[in-house]
Amino acid sequence: MAISIGMFDSGVGGLTVLREVERLLPDDSFVYFGDTAHCPYGPKGDKTIIRYSIENSIFLIDQGIDLLVVACHTASALSLHKLKSTFSIPVLGVIEPAVQKACTATHSKRIGVIGTRATIQSNVYQKAIHAHLEHAHVFAQACPLFVPLIEEQFGNREIARLIVREYLLPLKEHNIDTLLLGCTHYPLLHTLIQEEIGSDVVIVNPATACAEAVAQIKKTLLHLKKEVEEPLRNQRKVFFVSDDPVRFKETGERFFGYPLPDVIHVSPTNSLI
């Protein structure tokens, strides 16, 4: 039986998560909401992020989803607890599954985390890793130029490599054996990051970890629902944004290199409360 999976991010970044979930669950329906009118979330205040997250969730729940994925690291860090306690459907973030995976992968217990300035300053990964693996050594590094580098497709690969090298240098010096990509965009720099950090370091992609967790929850949901007769629903994949849909489609397609279906605009002030 197919379920409907809702997902929000501040922009196109969450598409890396959507891609991985879709790869594992190709027959399910997806409703993606990019809150582009408020993008990026990273530099904004905690209360503002929580307010946006609640509004986005209400919108997606109104769309009839069975499960909600918070595909944004900042929103996962700040609002997951509030969303879980507010709504009755299962809510998943991108942080917890990735942290579990990193803690399983490490041998030396020396784990590197990279992310935006806001994510690193929030200490959310550092705390979550310590909660799983008490004696872990966590080395965190903000890489604030990675997102613009990816979104703007900076053409000069050698300069991109120098920037990646510059940011990863402290982590290399700390001899990490596992590196967690703490931002939805970073999987798109996977090859450069792997080359610069060294082939012996395990890179944990939160999008993959999150997709595996979603597949697991789907099983539980279906198990709970097996007694219930459900009407057949058509599979659908739909994209909503709170700002210009054409720009989202363009950036999203540039971001991934393959076509997206039509994107629908919804006004955040009128439709989301």
Added chain:
Amino acid sequence: MAISIGMFDSGVGGLTVLREVERLLPDDSFVYFGDTAHCPYGPKGDKTIIRYSIENSIFLIDQGIDLLVVACHTASALSLHKLKSTFSIPVLGVIEPAVQKACTATHSKRIGVIGTRATIQSNVYQKAIHAHLEHAHVFAQACPLFVPLIEEQFGNREIARLIVREYLLPLKEHNIDTLLLGCTHYPLLHTLIQEEIGSDVVIVNPATACAEAVAQIKKTLLHLKKEVEEPLRNQRKVFFVSDDPVRFKETGERFFGYPLPDVIHVSPTNSLI
């Protein structure tokens, strides 16, 4: 007699404009509004930008300003016409004064313009220059990594120089004699840009050009008002933002290297309409 000057930008960038206006008019009052809840404006849709601009202007006019400066290039490009026709006080943008200055400075009529992707794609500078100087050759170049480079104070100056060099190369090849900095942040890269584009190229800073235009309008305003008895007002300099004021203060101070007064938070949805 002192006047009260209102100014808005999507974030801290407009502080470069504030600094120049204050330098010319040190005895006037300033009310700055940073619409940080919606920052950045560049990638957002036209209608959204116009809506934000109107809301910001109403808020500033409510603060009793005599003159409004739109210190944001994107908002100047998209909403200046609407603001001028809607409100009774004088409204100035950052584009027109800079274009006038560039057209006066050029000898070869080969003018370069750099800005964010959104500003360059909007063609606003290209059109404005042609309106002033019909046979000008305008060479426009988007430099989308400059803003994050500045805001994140990327430490490695050599990599910053390589990025500047990469973006300016096509303009150098076009033998421009004048370069217009079409983004509020870029004056902070002035030295690197001058070094890379060459000392014979005149760099036009829209913040300086805008400040000179504001001083000119102040003269006209005072001339019109000379018959009117005005109560004495205390000089004040006040900062409002629509998101976290602490972050604005931190980024603003990092941006400029000198302390800002306290910043006050106003909620965009509650207070601005």
